[in-house]
Amino acid sequence: MRSDNVKKGMQQAPHRSLFHALGFTREEMDKPLVGIVSSYNEIVPGHMNLDKIVDAVKLGVAEAGGVPVVFPAIAVCDGIAMGHTGMKYSLVTRDLIADSTECMALAHQFDALVMVPNCDKNVPGLLMAAARVNVPTVFVSGGPMLAGRVKGKKTSLSSMFEAVGSYAAGTMTEEDVCEFEEKACPTCGSCSGMYTANSMNCLTEALGMGLKGNGTIPAVYSDRLRLAKHAGMAVMEMYKRNICPRDIMTKEAILNALTVDMALGCSTNSMLHLPAIAHEIGFDFDIGFANEISEKTPNLCHLAPAGPTYMEDLNEAGGVYAVMNELAELNLLNMDCITVTGKTVGENIKGCVNKNPEVIRPLDHPYSATGGLAVLKGNLAQEGSVVKRSAVAPEMMVHEGPARVFDCEEDAIAAIKGGKIVAGDVVVIRYEGPKGGPGMREMLNPTSAIAGMGLGSTVALITDGRFSGASRGASIGHVSPEAAVGGTIALVEEGDTIKINIPEMKLELDVPKETLAERKAAWTPRTPKVTEGYLARYAQMVTSGATGAVMKKELS
Structure with missing residues (x-):
């Protein structure tokens, strides 16, 4: 036994004394x-x-x-x-x-x-x-x-986040939100x-x-x-x-x-x-x-x-x-x-059959012939971005619209709830990646606000942060390279046209290469908005180019 390294032999007598302190019996140590x-x-x-x-x-x-x-x-x-x-x-x-x-x-x-x-x-x-x-x-x-149950329908946490957006849009009362609040997570x-x-x-x-x-x-x-x-x-x-x-x-x-x-x-x-x-x-x-x-x-x-x-x-x-x-x-x-x-x-x-074809579609009647996730690439995401294709409305599978650019989640939410985002827009939230955040925050609040405002089938959202599994609609996250390292998402300007084509796995910024090159030459790195303690030290290590940190290895 591997545990014999701490239980057996004269050299392990001190170890056994500690096991005795834990209340172990001789029989248990065997x-x-x-x-x-x-x-x-x-x-x-x-x-x-x-x-x-x-x-x-x-x-x-x-x-x-x-x-x-x-x-x-x-x-x-x-x-x-x-x-x-x-x-x-x-x-x-x-x-x-x-x-x-x-x-x-x-x-x-x-x-x-x-x-x-x-x-x-x-x-x-x-x-x-x-x-x-x-x-x-x-x-x-x-x-x-x-699942929760509100007004006779099943619901869950994502409905709760969307209820907040609906309240901001004036389509749900405070009493309605309170009912969701008490019943969404039962x-x-x-x-x-x-x-x-x-x-x-x-x-x-x-x-x-x-x-x-x-x-x-x-x-x-x-x-x-x-x-x-x-x-x-x-x-x-x-x-x-x-x-x-x-x-x-x-x-x-x-x-x-x-x-x-x-x-x-x-x-x-x-x-x-x-x-x-x-x-x-x-x-x-x-x-x-x-x-x-x-x-x-x-x-x-x-x-x-x-x-x-x-x-x-x-x-x-x-x-x-x-x-x-x-x-x-x-x-x-x-x-x-x-x-x-x-x-x-x-x-x-073997023998594990589908008992409900309304929940698990049979092979001859799938929701789609292709899988639930897609990785999009293009000049806006040379290393890739991820969308939950199964949660995107059919009319948003191909979308083209003007960029509405925000350098943090909070500013985007304020604009969405303030009615400044309209049908056709492409919301861009950047500097929320692993380094730029730092920590790669999840963007459930903005996507839920969009859905709650009734814009889920007309507005797209793109970020170098990540999305919760609870997000739906044309929400494209994990855009890489991220803004903090000079990825193209850092070069997007207000009003630029962004083209999304999920069937063709493409995410493009419709700006001439020469213009992007000029913007890249003028771009300057930003210091991440660090928080307290360990993450602040992590951000400092990233920006100083330090090596060897476990989080830097895994997230940079």
Whole structure:
């Protein structure tokens, strides 16, 4: 056992004394030491139930012959962090989570791990850590919350953000907003649509790192506790068979996840996280590679915000495995990839049928013949940009309009709510990227304001920041190179014509090359608007050209 490094031999007598201080018995020190990485806290709704999940995992581990030991991982609620300086800290926590979990797991020589995440950054962060540590590991998330119900219709957090815009437009009263406020998020769990957290939890299943139902069983269902117990048992079986994350998270498994991503219509943030996870196993790819997969993968689901269905509906329809079974009929998946069950993908999904063709469209009736995400390139995004194609209105798939330029999110929101943005405009929000922000804030507030003002099918939004999975409409994010490094988005001027062509994967600024060259020559770098503490030091490192910082490596 790996843990023998801290438990066995005369040299480890001091170590054993510390285990005795923890209350360990001699019998326990003869068993595998299983770390339970708990993201439980009392500030993130998706994590407030994780103490119960962790307890269930511990029972499963102990029943199968291991010794469960809990240690924590941090987590940020993007909804609460949205729209203020806190959002500058959200994305960077992914790497802090990966680093700190790697430190804990290797410092204490755990034999196996069970990861218990739920929300946006700690699912990918813990997947990255799993690949680095490479001991038998199973994931079990806290699960999605149930959809809210307002005036007889299902709703979710994205509707709440849009309600604020509707109030500003005068189409919703304060009483209406209060009703949404009290009912949009009715239970614990990750927010109920196909936002980033649920996207990543579903893709954990597709990767083979979570058991069936990991992404879709609602947080408040007792099935979730049974799943957690089975996760604890499964990790012990993996330990006995020495099945490790890098045996599971192969290049082929990443391709499976990208394919399922396109079928489900996942968050644009998956184009940040899947490449980072792939990097940990030595598989580096340009995000434009996703278009090759999208071109042959039908979009089968329109979960909120793209459509009227929610995670609970996907769960009842058969879940991720039912979607994968549909894709298998087109030979789009590698069926031989091993998973945490000890079985292959093909063995896992056999017999998992689509129980509701209104939630999971059959292959002969997809929402579109191509996948839910698209990577656009052009002179405005030479290195790429990402749009959730499945959430774009048909009339906005091709759009041309004048640029309305803002150097931060707050100025854009003020203009939108002030009625200064009109149909046909292309809102450009820049200096919100990894370096320019710094921290690459999420732009859910501006997109929700546009939708709430009734402009969702007539106004586009482009940013070097990123978009929440809750964003809909012609919202194009992750524009690279970002403004802070002199990308073309920094050179856009008020009134310039921007051309968007999603079917042709193009994003162009309609300005002569000579004019762009002149603007580039006159452009001067800006100092990022830093915030307190660690992020301020990070921004200083970036602007001074320092090397070696983990966040600089991952986000620059």
